[in-house]
Amino acid sequence: MTERSETLFEAVGGIDALRRLSNTFYDAVLADPLLAPVFADFSRTHVEHVAVWLAEVFGGPTGFTDGLGGHQSLLRSHLGLSITEEQRLRWMELMTTAVEKELPDDELLRRRVLEYFDWGTAIARDVSADPVGQDLGDPGPTPRWGWDGLA
Numbered sequence: 584m585t586e587r588s589e590t591l592f593e594a595v596g597g598i599d600a601l602r603r604l605s606n607t608f609y610d611a612v613l614a615d616p617l618l619a620p621v622f623a624d625f626s627r628t629h630v631e632h633v634a635v636w637l638a639e640v641f642g643g644p645t646g647f648t649d650g651l652g653g654h655q656s657l658l659r660s661h662l663g664l665s666i667t668e669e670q671r672l673r674w675m676e677l678m679t680t681a682v683e684k685e686l687p688d689d690e691l692l693r694r695r696v697l698e699y700f701d702w703g704t705a706i707a708r709d710v711s712a713d714p715v716g717q718d719l720g721d722p723g724p725t726p727r728w729g730w731d732g733l734a
């Protein structure tokens with residue numbers, strides 16, 4: 584067990600840090616030849632929605648569940664995208680660079696955050712193989728990620 588009392592949300596620097604992370608990451612995604620076509624319908628609200636999702640996952644405010652459709656809606660956003668493993672790995676590579684640029688120089692914190700992304704991108708890839716409109720059932724509440732991984 585890790586003996587750190589603050590949440591990952593607090594440790595990364597709160598919503599402002601997550602907004603910076605999301606911004607830096609999507610700038611890189613949209614400039615990347617392998618990923619840009621996947622994000623053809625991208626809008627800037629995406630950057631904010633991802634920051635709000637991450638805040639909730641990392642133990643901060645529950646804005647995604649309260650106002651953006653929660654876990655079910657997050658999963659539904661990825662239906663039909665047919666994400667390949669090559670695309671998932673590039674996503675991870677660009678996110679690793681963004682984490683190194685935007686998050687505090689704290690090795691354990693960065694490792695936990697990247698472990699969440701590794702876990703989450705595998706789920707996104709899985710769901711993306713199902714067609715748009717697929718009934719996902721009840722996926723349960725938004726997952727929480729802490730100093731010991733999935734809570």
Ligand code: HEM
Pocket residue numbers: 618621622623624625626628629630632633636657660661664666670671674699700701702703704707708
């Ligand atoms: C932990 C991993 C991931 C998280 C937390 C995440 C988060 C999100 C969120 C919150 C949305 C909804 C955005 C909105 O409401 O505007 C979304 C949509 C989307 N995601 Fe992900 N995602 C992840 C992995 C991936 C991967 C691996 C890919 C592709 C390589 C991907 C591609 C997309 C696309 C194309 C959309 C729809 C974009 C749009 O048109 O707005 N995501 N994602």
